[in-house]
């Protein structure tokens with residue numbers, strides 16, 4: 001049994017029109033969170049936003065649920081992007097540190113070569129001086 005929304009009279013559950021006053025029976029709209037809608041909203045938040053706007057007035061519970069899952073989807077996507085950005089950033093920083101260490105090693109190798117060349121020149125100068133002193137002493 002259900003009751004007429006206009007006159008309150010009893011009528012059969014399957015009745016489309018009230019037998020007393022003739023008012024049409026409006027089938028009650030089911031307003032509850034929709035799982036499929038939530039899943040779609042989660043993975044495609046833009047669709048969730050549209051669903052929220054479309055159902056906002058007629059089925060607020062369904063709309064709010066879809067909107068909530070859309071927000072969760074957006075939040076999760078943002079978190080994933082942040083984490084990936086942080087990982088990529090630290091990888092880049094590590095690569096830069098390796099590059100800098102490599103350059104520093106190359107610089108100190110060149111400095112060592114220069115110092116070696118200078119010491120050889122010094123050796124030659126000392127030998128020249130020794131030869132000159134021997135020639136002086138011998139002469």
Ligand SMILES: [Zn+2]
Pocket residue numbers: 004005006007008009018019020021022023
């Ligand atoms: Zn009625």
